[in-house]
Amino acid sequence: MIMEFKIRWPGLFTVAEVEAEFVRITTGPLVSKFHAQLDQHTAQLIKVFKKKGGSAGTTIRRILVPITQNETVEKRRECILRALCIYLNEDPNILFKEYLDTAGTAAQRELEQLTLGIYIIKVEGGDATTPPADVGIVIEGVEVLHDLGDVTSACALLMGVIYALNLSYPKELKTFFEGLQKLFLQLDAGRLSAKASLLWESGRENRLSPLSLRSALSWRGRGLQLRLNTGSLSGENLCREVVGRGAEYRDSPAKNGRVCKYVVNYRPVSHLLFISKILEKIVAHQLNEV
Template identity: 50%
Template structure:
């Protein structure tokens, strides 16, 4: 894949192909390992290890910022973080922080992470086909937060480009990597959340921040 990287990059930047067509020509790219490798070829930065390390390193400061958030957003963040009390794992803490981050930035994490019951899978498939960018989580009927998902995957342009991912936080990281790799625009309704991923967690183009992300970054530096 390293040898063919210049051809893929030229195709993406010049032709801007549909994801389904690009996936059919380069199927090997669509695996967690190759998404990580491709991202590093473009940026020289390791994707998953950097993202997770920076997210974990900011745990204490993010928690403090979340607790100081008032109003409706503050209540929503409190509800999200309460899931950790029932299932205090690294994966759960990470996904709660990612969801809380979106709410803090006045965006809706449910537009990024969509959960479905496995009994409604056919209905879920129909909705997935209409999804431009997002993460799906298929859960068993009557599940609890501590029950494992049946499947976690990534949808781009109605195509399931990755399936059977280990947890939601990993799916978020790989989705960010795919958007960057495929030279796509961030979803307009989640642009601040993805800007935070790119410029604060990953340190890419970090000198040009929106006011909203700059304010949050300043709070984390206090």
């Protein structure tokens, strides 16, 4: 399909045309906005990443090491994107393909089998401060864009190509792309999965982190209720978003002396698949019978 697009619409496959088409579709800029939002959320994302435990947390810390070795903004952005993918329990190696500039035909053959990805051609003998020889985008084995300069710009332009061609996110990287869409491009918030929605909430000002949200859920009485500190305005807004408009609250004193709010008319709301929704209703029905 991509090859047919290149034949029928060759003018699209340039950086300038991808950005122009994205502006036409969304009325907003692409690369500049992506960079600005990524830089704005970097400090908070690093704080969230540091809370990740287990093997994923170890991998994230290893991915972030080059930030201390290379002070360029391009390397910092790239590390944040790779760590974000790990944080969302997805594999960045599916998206980012690295080769040496001496790989030649071997790299070309592998890229021809790639469904969707970003290739990075590294200079043999280079270090963390050496810029890549080439960065480009491949879809369905076809090189769509090349000479993009850095990985972050390639991610932004990949989002632009996806919007321009109306492509679906790859299943194995769906949450990562949803995070890019909402957190850095601020598009289609209502269509996010639950995991990506938690990431978005962690990046907002006066926000609850994903860990705080999980710890706020507690079993209480006849059903599941959401407990949030009244001192956080974003907490109340998030509560309304999870439960739905018109939620009723009840104040209850906490052990630390602060007042907490309990949602007293909780009903199941989710973005899960059909089978999961059925299971959710069965559990809700059993809880109501207690």
